[in-house]
Amino acid sequence: MAILVIAEHDNTSIKAATLNAVSAAAKIGGELHLLVAGSACAEAAQAAARIAGVSKVLVADAAHYADQLPENLSALVVAQAAAYSHILAAATTSGKNFMPRVAALLDVAQVSEIIGVVAPDTFVRPIYAGNVVATVQSSDPIKVVTVRATAFEAAGEGGSAAVESLPAGPDLALARLVGRELTKSERPDLTAARVVIAGGRGLGNGENFHKLIEPLADKLGAAIGASRAAVDAGFVPNDYQVGQTGKIVAPQLYIAVGISGAIQHLAGMKDSKVIVAINKDAEAPIFQVADYGLVGDLFEVLPALLAELG
Amino acid sequence: MKILVPVKRVVDYNVKVRVKPDGSDVDLANVKMSMNPFDEIAVEQAVRLKEAGVASEVVVVSAGVANCQETLRTAMATGADRGILIQTDGELQPLAVARLLKAVCEKEQPQIVFCGKQAIDDDANQTGQMLAGLLNWPQATFVSKVAVAGDQATVTREIDSGLETVEVRLPAVLTADLRLNEPRYATLPNIMKAKKKPLETLTPAALGVDVTARLKTLKVAEPAKRTAGIKVADAADLVLKLKTEAKVI
Numbered sequence: 001m002a003i004l005v006i007a008e009h010d011n012t013s014i015k016a017a018t019l020n021a022v023s024a025a026a027k028i029g030g031e032l033h034l035l036v037a038g039s040a041c042a043e044a045a046q047a048a049a050r051i052a053g054v055s056k057v058l059v060a061d062a063a064h065y066a067d068q069l070p071e072n073l074s075a076l077v078v079a080q081a082a083a084y085s086h087i088l089a090a091a092t093t094s095g096k097n098f099m100p101r102v103a104a105l106l107d108v109a110q111v112s113e114i115i116g117v118v119a120p121d122t123f124v125r126p127i128y129a130g131n132v133v134a135t136v137q138s139s140d141p142i143k144v145v146t147v148r149a150t151a152f153e154a155a156g157e158g159g160s161a162a163v164e165s166l167p168a169g170p171d172l173a174l175a176r177l178v179g180r181e182l183t184k185s186e187r188p189d190l191t192a193a194r195v196v197i198a199g200g201r202g203l204g205n206g207e208n209f210h211k212l213i214e215p216l217a218d219k220l221g222a223a224i225g226a227s228r229a230a231v232d233a234g235f236v237p238n239d240y241q242v243g244q245t246g247k248i249v250a251p252q253l254y255i256a257v258g259i260s261g262a263i264q265h266l267a268g269m270k271d272s273k274v275i276v277a278i279n280k281d282a283e284a285p286i287f288q289v290a291d292y293g294l295v296g297d298l299f300e301v302l303p304a305l306l307a308e309l310g
Numbered sequence: 311m312k313i314l315v316p317v318k319r320v321v322d323y324n325v326k327v328r329v330k331p332d333g334s335d336v337d338l339a340n341v342k343m344s345m346n347p348f349d350e351i352a353v354e355q356a357v358r359l360k361e362a363g364v365a366s367e368v369v370v371v372s373a374g375v376a377n378c379q380e381t382l383r384t385a386m387a388t389g390a391d392r393g394i395l396i397q398t399d400g401e402l403q404p405l406a407v408a409r410l411l412k413a414v415c416e417k418e419q420p421q422i423v424f425c426g427k428q429a430i431d432d433d434a435n436q437t438g439q440m441l442a443g444l445l446n447w448p449q450a451t452f453v454s455k456v457a458v459a460g461d462q463a464t465v466t467r468e469i470d471s472g473l474e475t476v477e478v479r480l481p482a483v484l485t486a487d488l489r490l491n492e493p494r495y496a497t498l499p500n501i502m503k504a505k506k507k508p509l510e511t512l513t514p515a516a517l518g519v520d521v522t523a524r525l526k527t528l529k530v531a532e533p534a535k536r537t538a539g540i541k542v543a544d545a546a547d548l549v550l551k552l553k554t555e556a557k558v559i
Contacts, residue, residue: 069476070439071448093469096435097451100404104440109405109524112434122528127432128327132336135528174448174482178464178475191470195559220559228488238454238468238489245348245428245488247470253558263326270536274556276548291539291556294548304545309559 001085002031005054006077008094009036009044011066016192017090017147019051019154024147025088026053026155027117033058033084034161037076039066049161057161062168067177070098076169078105081142085120091146099146108140115151129244129267149191150250150271183239185224190240193223196251198242198269199235200227202258202279202298206235212302213257219309225249225269227259243268258298261286278302311458311480313356313365314420315390316411317349317372319381320431333529345381348426350388352486354493355456356424357389364458367391369418373402373410379509386504387496393509398521404432406514406521408440413517415445420481422463427452427485442483450478452487 003025008015018034025032032053036045037060045059058080064072077098081087087102089095091113103110115133116124122137123145190196197217203209209230217224225247226240242249244267254272259265261277261284269275270289277290280297287293294301321327322344327336345353359365370385372378373396382393396410415423425438442449450456454473455466458480467474468487478484496504514521542548552559 070442070451074443093452093467097439097449100436100439101443101449103436104405104408104443107405109403110434110436110440111525112432112436126533127530128321128336129430129433130533131327132329132530133533134530137526137528138524139526140524173479174446175450175476175478178477180469180472180474182472232489237472239470239472244430244433253552253556264323274552274558275536275539276552287541288538289536292548292551293539293541294544295541296544301545305548308545308549 002033002083003028003086003088004033004035004080004084006087006089006095007034007036007044007048008068008090008092009038009041011038011041012043014044014047014051015092016154016189017092017149020149020152021088021090021147022051022053022155023152024114024117025086028086028120030085031055035060035077035080037065037068037073039063045163049163050157050159052156052159054159054161057163058166059163060166060168064171065168068094069175069177070101071172071174072169073098074101074105075172077102079169080166081106084142086143086145088145088147091148095146099144103144106142106144108142108144109138110144110146111136111138112146113148114145115148129263130270131263148248150248183237187217188221188223190223190225191247191249193251195220195222195253196225196249196272197222197255197257198225198227198259199230199257200259201229201233203230203235209235212298215306216302219306227265256286256290257302259286260284261289311365311422312367312369312418312420313359313422313424314415314418315349315352315356315368315370315385315424316407316437317353317370317381317385318346318426318429319343319372319374319378320346320429323347323430329530329532333531335527335530343377345384346426346429348428348486350493351488351490352424352426353385353388353390354491355486358491359458360389369394369420371396371411371414373398373407375399382509383504384496386507387501388494392507395509395511396514396517397511398514400521401523402521403523403525404434404436405440405524406519407437408444409519410514410517410521411437411441412444413519422480423483425483425485427487438483438485445483448478448482450476450482451485453484454487454489456484456490
């Protein structure tokens, strides 16, 4: 039986994390279909058809799928489920929202945020903030799985899948989107950036955060992240948070500035290739995972670093 | 309006868990247990809605071993009115918990079920969404702000790209994110008072729910550890090492 991956999109393009979910599906093996549910989403469907490895794109185009709210989206997925052995989506805030609803409606378990595929019914996933990894086997007829994007390569382009349209389900009218306040940034996406520079409570306030972190991010072409403490204190918006319950990142270079390194933060960044920690407290736990540690006052170190980078 | 808040007893968030030598499970012997932090936030919000005159009763429910009573008492010490324990010694996975909660909802008829967005032990992030699906109710997950008016809740959600506001028709399932509120501490007089609040004990069998696990844990392991690297002297040294040694800039 085939595998169905639910695409996350903005009706014109496919979100990057979906490409990682496609790679996870390819590891499971089998024919791969992608579902694009949206409104006036033909462009997103065309983009989906170009993803390597996808043999068919199913498109459900209706006004009540415009915002991909979980109630209508889940019902649509469930209506297609009987033809599939696996249903996958990226473990983004969207995937985490609708996929458990799909699983419950199918009366099957969900395997959350997998980081490895052992067999078509057996997956590896982190528990306890990533301090433990569990290998779990599903006995359900349909496997509903969310995928941690950083654990799988992004699928490439070059596919030419058939695009097939699906009849839309009824509008359940249980919920309505009022609006979205999206953070606008010219910088790379936090979860896909090659370099991430993240700030913590040590920066003291939002003004310092912007004044000291942003020029460095500009210099390095980096995305900006933050610890929970920095977000809670209002230095930066919620979508900057890296950690167990925020974003999971695994860049080539992660620079932690004024972040002590609570296990909940480490859970979100410890798979980075190279970790740099800058902190005035030599005993801070962040140094235990850092490849390069610099003990010092960040208010002196960061301007010096900027100067060194020329 | 009644609000139901499911609470889970989990390993305290400050504890670093260890894997049993045989790799069968994590070792929970003599480990400090607490209420799941996200559930504390959900309890706090329900109590605030009661204090604001929106809700009339806050009922907390927990599924698991007899000691989950402590978790329920903690919730009652911070303002919940009564507790329900669904007692069972076996492993409970999110789908089983959602099915138990559905049975409780059918009995209690709450207008809002306020869950924590995820438990910090299994990190599954499923139960609230599953419950909403089983009840065919709307859901709003990762909530950072909520306002209830009439038969509708207007909810701000934390999403990957910022914030989203949705209106859901009640009854609905909401799940609490970190920044919804800062939970209060239980005072000693309230802890004493909580001991006298009603606590009903049920079983999965009495609710007619099969809680058989669908996922089998084959093994658990500790991930490859990162080892601490080196300390660099200053910014110049750091840039040099990143350029010539790590070759990442």
